[in-house]
Amino acid sequence: MIKEIFNVGNGKQISNIEDNIVSLEKARERLQKFQTEREENSIVEHPSEKEETLNSVFQIVQPIVTLDNDVILSIATRVQLDEGLAKLKFHKTIYEDWNFGSVDKQGRSVILNFYGAPGTGKTLTAEAFAGSLGKPIIKLGIAELESKFMGETSKNIQAVFKVATEQDAVLFFDEADTLLGKRLSSVTQGIDNEVNAMRSTLLIELERFNGIAIFATNFAKNYDEAFRSRISHHIHFDLPDLEARKKLWAKMLVDQIPLLEPKDEFIQTASDLSDGFSGREIRTCMRLVLPKALLEAEKNQEDPKVKLEQLQEVIHRIKQAKVEVANSETKLSAKEISTAKSLLGVSK
Structure with missing residues (x-):
């Protein structure tokens, strides 16, 4: 995954994390864009609290696609996906009739991780998963969660889990490696503190959540171990057989x-x-x-x-x-690799 780190400008190094955590000014521009889209397209607004300085804007979509009618997957991927659906289908039998709920208190939630190469259908499958269950879906990325106010990103995360619970909606986090990445060990800037606080909040909300959340990434190796262990189903999206x-x-x-x-x-x-x-x-x-x-x-x-x-x-x-195209074999120097590992919180 070190190859995902590039040299830009005057040799300045940036990592996946820094690429996706934008400046406060850009966040302000995104907020204005979201507000405009809400007015033009009737995007539903769900403020976490009326007194909050910043309102969170979430788009709740009713899917028009389903797994059986609109998604084509390899046999291996579909088998893994069906197993995730089976937990929901047979939940009463497993957790009530067979009393597995007595030793699995958090069994009501289903946390899925879709990972694999780009273009293998992860986003479409997430929407179709919700559509097959007859549930709405909330699509999110770092752009929808970040805030122009330091400390507000964590509150946005809390708000979206609350909305998902109230609306019985599937939560879908795209490019999830930017959210579930390894926490920064050498915190030197305010933005680093914000990243760590965001990830800690996400961990807590996942523990409390009783619904369905789906993460999708092309870079699963970037996940923090704490998140990996909390995900119930890791589903690899193979290239089509x-x-x-x-x-x-x-x-x-x-x-x-x-x-x-x-x-x-x-x-x-x-x-x-x-x-x-x-x-x-x-x-x-x-x-x-x-x-x-x-x-x-x-x-x-x-x-x-x-x-x-x-x-x-x-x-x-x-x-x-x-x-x-975009398949360069140019290798990073030892110094670049060391810096990259430091930025990603990787010790080895």
Whole structure:
């Protein structure tokens, strides 16, 4: 995870934590933006207390997607997800009829951690998880929780757990490594104190919470051990296996798209060639091939049809980009690594 640390400007080093904990001025701008969005889009406002100087703005969404109808996952990932759902489905049997509640006092909560490569469907699955349960979802990140007032971030965390309880909503924390990261051991600035206070508050609220919370991250290694041990289900989002890729390609190749070759041939060939692709990358292939087909048809003055050759070409292009773009092998110096570990609170 040290590779996630970059050199910027005049060699100044910043970590994942510092990247996501913005200046107070930027937080003020975000607050103004949230207030504007609330007025324009009727975002529901839930102040933690009427007397509070800063009102917290949370967007509660009623999902329109479900796991069975809208999410395509690898077999291994879906099995893990179903086990998380089973705890909710069989809660009465486990905790009341079998009396497991006598030794598991906090068994009413379900804390899930979705981790894996970008583009594997973590955010969509969180929304579909809530949709399958018929519950609203509150989507949050560091931007929604931070405050222009020092010390207010912790109060925002308390407020959102309260709202989730009152509304019976699923809490979803995106880019959770910025929230659940290792607490800073060498606290020298006020912002460091704020980070540690935020994480301590989050730990306490998770202990008290009786609902459903979902965390999602591409960088699970950054989690503090205290958070890892409090999460009941760690669900790894694999890249799509062959069967999942076939379903993804079948979904993307909607019936209205004219194809030169049979659709089954498209699906089989594309699924074989796209091994190692995420669902997001498969969608990107379609975004590239459709205008390409139209452009070539216009140039050749022929009826537009997507050709398998065109799809193969864009798949190759994505593979090339995966190797050549944002995949530098440049290594950090020993000093840079040492500084990075210090910033992340890693001793080894």
